[in-house]
Amino acid sequence: MDEFAAVFKYGAPWLLVVMGGIVSVYPPERSDRRRVLVWIFAFAVVGGLVTTAQVYSDYQDRIAREILEKKLTGEGGFAIIRAQSGRKIAAGFPLSLHSAHYISGVQIDLYHLDSGQKILVNLPIKKRLDIQDETVNFPLVLPAGKWEFDFRSRFNNWDQILILEEKHNVLSETIEARRRGEQIPFYADKKNYPINEAR
Numbered sequence: 001m002d003e004f005a006a007v008f009k010y011g012a013p014w015l016l017v018v019m020g021g022i023v024s025v026y027p028p029e030r031s032d033r034r035r036v037l038v039w040i041f042a043f044a045v046v047g048g049l050v051t052t053a054q055v056y057s058d059y060q061d062r063i064a065r066e067i068l069e070k071k072l073t074g075e076g077g078f079a080i081i082r083a084q085s086g087r088k089i090a091a092g093f094p095l096s097l098h099s100a101h102y103i104s105g106v107q108i109d110l111y112h113l114d115s116g117q118k119i120l121v122n123l124p125i126k127k128r129l130d131i132q133d134e135t136v137n138f139p140l141v142l143p144a145g146k147w148e149f150d151f152r153s154r155f156n157n158w159d160q161i162l163i164l165e166e167k168h169n170v171l172s173e174t175i176e177a178r179r180r181g182e183q184i185p186f187y188a189d190k191k192n193y194p195i196n197e198a199r
Contacts (some may be wrong), residue, residue: 015046077101078177078184079131080160081138081149086171086193092143093164093171096135103131106153113146113161121147128153144171158184169195 023039079099087094105128110121124139144166151158156179163174171193177184 013050019043019046077103077131077156078158078179079103079106079151080175080177081140081162082175082189083164083171083173083193084137086195088171088195088197089141091141093141095138095140095142097131097138098135099131100133101131102133103153103156105129106131106151109150109152110140111148111150113148118148166195171195 019039019042029035077099078101079097081095081097083093084096107128108123108125110123112119112121142162142164144164147162147164149160149162151160158177158179160178161174161176163172165172165174173189173191173193175189
């Protein structure tokens with residue numbers, strides 16, 4: 001179907017030129033109403049097919065561009081933020097960003113949930129991030145508590161709960177990621193780390 005539409009899109013205008021040439025050289029007599037109507041019908045059919053082929057081709061091009069753009073911008077990809085094992089400094093636990101996908105233009109908002117309310121916390125990141133398929137240090141240190149990261153990009157939105165609990169020199173980390181309110185199984189995790197406090 002795509003090949004036919006492409007051939008007709010580029011070939012039909014030439015067919016119209018040929019038909020126009022024939023009519024110019026051998027114009028039908030006005031008295032020959034049947035022949036006149038046949039030519040009118042022929043031009044209308046070919047013109048309609050050309051328009052249909054153009055619309056279909058434009059639609060296919062738009063779909064192809066959207067697929068490519070979604071692939072390049074990482075639709076369906078996810079990332080999580082977690083503690084750097086049990087590493088601890090005076091301000092709290094340094095974080096790292098983990099992703100197996102490239103995701104462009106990601107806006108990240110952070111909320112503190114310990115008080116039973118969702119309180120927005122200012123992040124040091126003021127611009128959208130292009131997340132690479134790798135693990136990198138995240139420029140943030142958090143104390144123990146319950147936190148929520150909201151990730152927003154053009155084609156993909158998801159939320160992550162990060163719970164950091166410190167007890168008996170052990171860091172318990174619980175992660176839960178959700179998309180459209182449904183948990184993402186691959187990003188559900190709970191780990192314990194012995195705390196390595198920097199001197």
